[in-house]
Amino acid sequence: MSDLNKQKIVESVPQKGFFGHPKGLFTLFFTEFWERFSYYGMRAILVYYMYYEVSKGGLGIDENTALAIMSIYGSLVYMSGIIGGWLADRIFGTSRAVFYGGILIMFGHIALAIPGSISMFFVSMVLIVIGTGLLKPNVSSVVGDIYHEGDNRRDAGFSIFYMGINFGGLIAPLVVGEVGMKHDFHLGFSIAAVGMFFGLLVFMFTKKKNLGLAGTIPPNPLSESEKKTVFSRFGLSAVVLAIIIAITISMGILTIETFVGLVGILGILIPTIYFVVMYRSPKTTVTERSRIIAYIPLFIASVMFWAIQEQGSTILAHYADNRTNLEFLGFTISPAWFQSLNPLFIILLAPIFAGLWVKLGDRQPSIPKKFSLGLLFAGLSFMVILIPGTLSGEDALVSPIWLVLSYFVVVLGELCLSPVGLSATTKLAPTAFSAQTMSLWFLSNAAAQAINAQIVRFYTPETETLYFGAIGGIAILLAIILFIMSPKIQGYMKGVR
Template sequence: MTATESTKPAQQRGFFGHPWGLATLFFTEMWERFSYYGMRVLLIFFLTAAVAEGGLGMEKGLASSIVSAYGAAIYMSALAGGWIADRLLGGQRSVFYGGVLIMAGHISMAVPGGAATIFLGLGLVILGTSLLKPNISTLVGGLYAEHDNRRDAGFTIFYMGVNLGSFAGITISGWLGQQVNYHLGFGAAAVGMALGLVQYVLGRRNLGSATAKAINPLTKDERGKVFGRMAAGLAVLVVAVVALSAAGVMSIQLVIDGISLLSILLPIGYFTVILRSPLLDDDERSRVKGYIPLFLASVMFFLIFEQAANVLNLYASERVQNTVFGMEFPASWFQSVNPVFILLFAPVVAFLWVRMGDRQPTTGRKFALALVLVGASFGVIVLAGISSDELGKVSPLWLLLVYAVQTVGELFLSPVGLSVTSKAAPKAFVSQMMALWFLSIAAGQGIAAQLVPLYGKIPEAVYFGMFAGAAVVLAVLLWISAPKIREMMRGAD
């Protein structure tokens, strides 16, 4: 989506030399990430805390599965949100309504109503994120003309808002939730999203008209068919839930299993549709096939990386010393180091690729290095166990090292993955290929939902060691296959 002459935002230079609309979107995304990460960092602690301590008293394995399934649902829901913006609401309204739903979800979680308000809140956050997250980046792109040389710098500034928001959300909500009251922490997330909405509404006039309406709106004939199918699908879902409940088999575990299965079936379906399409030429079909091993590597990476929200939070709470100079801090604060490391390491990694020029590794080998690093991060935890004190706790420096290694791996994989996805995408499936990239994150968390209950039930070294070993084995296979992948990518590597 590009700005037109009628929108004029690309001519503005009020926000660090960029359109004023970038400031609106920067702070909207910052506050949305404040709310998202502020709530997420508390979720595993709240679910597992005893009822007397203000939590739900869930078994740790089930709670970890819920957190992973929630993450998978978030990324899968973006598919629907992108479609709604393109065909119904337009990007600007989608972001606004998404923010309202997210705020409502956090308000629901802030109400001490037990499991009912928590799961209602999670559902609302999933729906809201599906509208906001995939579309706000489109709004950023709509601020610039197609060949505006400020575009990349604009997205870089925008990405800083993500990290600032996540750091602040984790720090503030984490402290309030663990040190004062969990529902107060969830309430802080709601306040953050509310602030984001206020400034979004006040600054929306700076976004121009290019993203105000749906780019491919449904026709009158299509509306009847689409809404009919939606109603039929919703009816089937309601009937299925009622039937399963009546049969006594409806459970949280069944929902988790369903999300895990869907996270695997969706990308398989997408790849099948794309590869069988007559709209692809030979080069495009070869690139999609070469992209598959990169997709699988991403699944493995995020299977490990996203355990920060559950397993590593539990590890931080139970196995890591949380005092500095005699002062105690909440275990949730360990999560805040990732955005800090991103801001510190991203310029270094970017400089490394520029300095290496044509000598830098191929995409396949960058992914292999990322897998080695994320696997090594779990290997660090195995080593840390050897140095535990008489209480079974380890120095916080070990966990900081884990996150530092993971962050470098993230920088080797995430931005590179977005780039290669855009280059490998067939002309007829540009949006679908980007959706596939996010489905790799969903699939990683969907699979993790079935594996994270093992934490605490098998020896710690075995748990972390098996993931580390699997990542390294896949990295070796990917490194060996890199020349073949590059050949299949036909210039898109």
């Protein structure tokens, strides 16, 4: 996208109207709020739905398999963002990508809400994976579009947007978790579908007035001849893929175990290919190539961070259900409620962190140093959760306070890394790959969960201490290495701070 187009887009957006920020932030904030409500509500009960017995309303899947599927699900959700980013960059722009994605997500939750067989579960997975791939990276990309490149409100704007994500994530497990766990899983999934419907309404009825041209202009559009070629290849690839899947399933080659392994490989291979393609593209300038080099260690740190943080919905969810004393101060705690701790702490602490960065100004830590702090806290959160098991033994139920403390520590890391990473991605992205680079940022989460799918199967009560200690220790070591390398990385950023 040319600088002229960028300027034209920003000028079309009312620059005041939402807490001193562009008015379009209202639309994006509440669209993402409802999308995250639907996603995190579904996710809060999904692992339990998978491994609970059929007599309890679940699917009766083996626990370790359910944990691996949960990680693969999360990986594919973020991996599909590459397709969503490419479609937005090259064909129909980010705004339509957000709308189409919301529709698919809503139908995915409706499929989960229909009582039936495991086949409906896999149908919902496909719809939600594709839908989130269209919506998630592109709604974040539009946030960057509504600000001038040098606007010092940009980082604070992303922090406010991040609050929308976490308000949705806070409320969803309390509402959907309560209904799903204590009444009926399918009714809980229905509430998630209604949440996405509200998000679509907000987007449809406010985007024209609040967003102007933001999201409507593909930054690197295909020509008409290129479109014909691409659509032909997409169609042919879909047919071939369907045939391969049908044959391999019938022959017993494609099983859940082999699929988990395949996604694990793709989780590492796809971002690697993407870095190479962007770096070698003739549309990438010399300065942009230097920034891509700087982005690589940040990406690796992000993968390690999310590998720990995302286990909050797998290993720690299982820990809450099986290892935690859920009777506390006379109340019975639903294990799904622990999923609200992460967004709760973010909502409480995000304004403090945002204010701290503003107050520090030019004295605040550089982007690489913030990433190293994020990684350090992630490692410490796993060190915290290994303590009660070590003290009490593998059979005893532990106090829920330990889980609360673990979630709190990892949130300290998330606030150092995640909103900073979103903002840094928009700054470091090559112009011709703007939406796709945001998809690449979410691929760090995809890679993390693809790795998790391989390692969660090693978690047992007997290996609990070793599991948490090894992963936490590796994260702390990488944090130290990144901190030492941070001046060199900053130099490759070519002026971006």
